[in-house]
Amino acid sequence: MAVVSAVLATTHHPFFYRETVLTPQEKRRPEAEAWRHKVEAYRATLTAARPDVLVMVGADHFHQLFYDNYPTFLIGKQPKYDATFHNEERYFGLPKFVLDGDEDLSGFLLQELIDRGFDFSVSHELKLDHSITCALLSVRPEADLPVVPIYTNIFAPPLAGPARFYALGQAIRASLEKYPGDRRIAVVGTGHLSLEIGGPRQFQDAAPDVEFDRRAVRWLADGDIDAILRNVTPEVLKAAGNATDGFLDLVLMLGVAGRGKADYADHLELFQTTEAFFTWYPQDTT
Template sequence: MAKLVATLASTHHPFYLKATTAQPGDRMPQAAEWQRKIEAYRETLTRACPDLLVMVGSDHFHQIFLDNYPQFLIGKAPLYDATFYNEQREFGLPTFLLEGAEDLSRFLHQALLDRDFDLAFSNELKIDHSIVCPIITLRPQNDLPIVPIYTNIFAPPLPSVRRFYELGRAIRAAVEAYPSDGRIAVIGTGHLSLELGGPRQFMETGPDPAFDRQAIEWLRTGDIDAILASVTHETLEASGNATHGFLNFILMLGVAGACPADYVDHLDLFHTMEAYFTWYPEGDAR
C-alpha cells in the first residue's frame, strides 16, 4: 500500500514570488525573512521524498460559480493548466502545466465515495493560486504528479467545521489504502484571519491577531477538541470575512491525525499572519 510521508498546511499568500524576486530597492522589508522561512519550510517536504502530491485548495471564483458550486471536488485530469490571467496580472504568478496523477485521482474519488463523501469531479479543471502558490513555495521544479481537491470555503451554506476534519481523516485513510508502493504527501492551503475588500483589509496585522495566535497554538498541539468546541462559521466570520480559509487547516489536521506538528513557523506581515505546519507519520522523516 502507499505510504503517507508528510502532511503540510500553510497560508497561500499570492505575493510571495513577487515580493522575493523584486529588485533590492523595491523589496518589502520582510522579503528576506519571508524567503528564509519558505526555504526552511520547503525542506520539510523535500526530506520526505514524495512521489505524488495530493493538494487541497479552494477556487477563488475563477471557474466555480454560484450557478453550480460543489462543496468538495476532485480533479481527474492528465494535465492541469494553472494560473488565471488576473493572477498573472495582479500577483505576477507564472503559468504552469501540472501533471495529473490520474490513477490516484480515480482511486481516491471512489474511496471517498465509499467513505460517504460524495465529491464532484472534473476532467477539465484549471488550477488557481491556492495550489499554484504551494507549487512555487514547496516544489518549484514542478516535477511530481498531483491530485487537486477543492473545498468550498466561500459560498454559503458551507459544510460544518467537523465535516472538514472528517474529510481529512477520510483522505488519509484513502491515501493509505491506495494499492501502490508510492510515497504520497498531502499539502493544503488556507488562511488564518483575513479580510478581503472589507474595512479591516489593510491593517498593520491580520484583522484578528488573537485568533491567529490561538489558531497557531491549536495546530501546533493538534488540539482538534478545542477547535471543534470553539470554531463555528459565525466565529470565523467575526475574525474576518475570508477567515473561513481556516477550514482547510482543520481538514489538514484530520489528514495529519490530530497530533502535534513536527514543524511550525509563522510570519506576521502587514495585513496577514502567514503560517506553516508539517506533520510526519510516526517515525518517518524526523
C-alpha cells in the same frame, strides 16, 4: 500499500512570489527576507519526505466555480492541468504551469471517498488557481511531481463546518493508505488564518484578528482538534474577517495528519496577514 510521507498545511498568500522573487531587492518590503527564509526552511520539510506524488488541497477563488454551481468537495481527474489565471498573472506576477496529473490515484480517491460518505464532484477540465500554484512555488517550485487536486468550498455559503472538514481529512488519509503500491504520497493543503477581502479591515497594518491567528497557530501546532471544535463557529470565523473560512482547509489538513503535535511549526506576522507553516510526518514512513 502507499504511505503518506508528509502532511503540510500552509497559507497561499499570492504576494510571496512577487515580493521575494519579482521585486528588486532594494524595493522589497522589510519583511520579505524573513518571509523567504521561513518558506525555504519549510520547503525542506517536504524535500525530506521524498514524495512521489502530491495530493493538493485548495479552493477555487471564483475563477472556474461560481455561486450557481459550487460543489462542496471536488477532485480533479486529468492527465494534465493548466494553472494560473490571467488576473493572477496581472496582479501577482504568478507564472503559468502545466502540471502532470495522476488519473489513477484521482479515480481511486474519488471512489474511496464516496464509499466513505463524501459525495464528491469530479472535474475532467479543471484549471488550477493560486491556492495550488502558490503552494507549489513555496514547497516545490520545480513543479516536477504529479498532482491530484482537491477543491473545497470555503467561499459560497452554506459551508460545511470544521467537524466535516476534519472528517474529510481523516478519510483522505485512510484512503491513501489503501492505495496499492509503494508510492510515497505527500498531502499539501492551503487555506489561511484571519483574512479580510474588500472589507474595512483589508488594508490594516496587521491581520484583521491577530488574537484569533495566535490561537489558531497554537491549535494547529498542538494538533488540538478538540479546541478547534469547541471554539470555531461560523460566527467566530466571520468576526475574524470576512474571508476567514479558509481556516477550514487547515482543519482538513489536521484531519489528514491526526492529533499529534506538528513536527514543524512556524509563523510570520506580515502586512495585513499572519502566515503559518506546519508539517507532520506520519509514523513509520521515513
